[in-house]
Amino acid sequence: MLVYDITDAKSFESLDSWRDEFLNQVGADGKDFPFVVLGNKSDLAKTQRKKRHPFYETSAKDKINVEQAFITVAKSALKKEPVRPPPYAPKDALDLKKKQEVKKSNDCC
Structure with missing residues (x-):
């Protein structure tokens, strides 16, 4: 088992060297060795995430x-x-938020 501290990025980055050191010490081949990686301190990571x-x-x-x-x-x-108007907007620009009155025409065709 390889265990790293999920609140410490350096511990995660060290996993490969820890695995290699272990394999060297026991004289095992890394291809078939059954490793499991555990991220520890998940309770602390959630607390830190909320704060930052x-x-x-x-x-x-x-x-x-x-x-x-x-x-x-x-x-x-x-x-x-x-929120502010763009600096290039002309002073007499149409205000799209303002409702304008529509005049109905009685003229036919």
């Missing part, structure tokens, strides 16, 4: 949560940006 930023487990290959992550960051950025 939104967290998504993603897979670009399987298209899991990638789009949702981009939507979340876009919404967050838009909330922080004040």
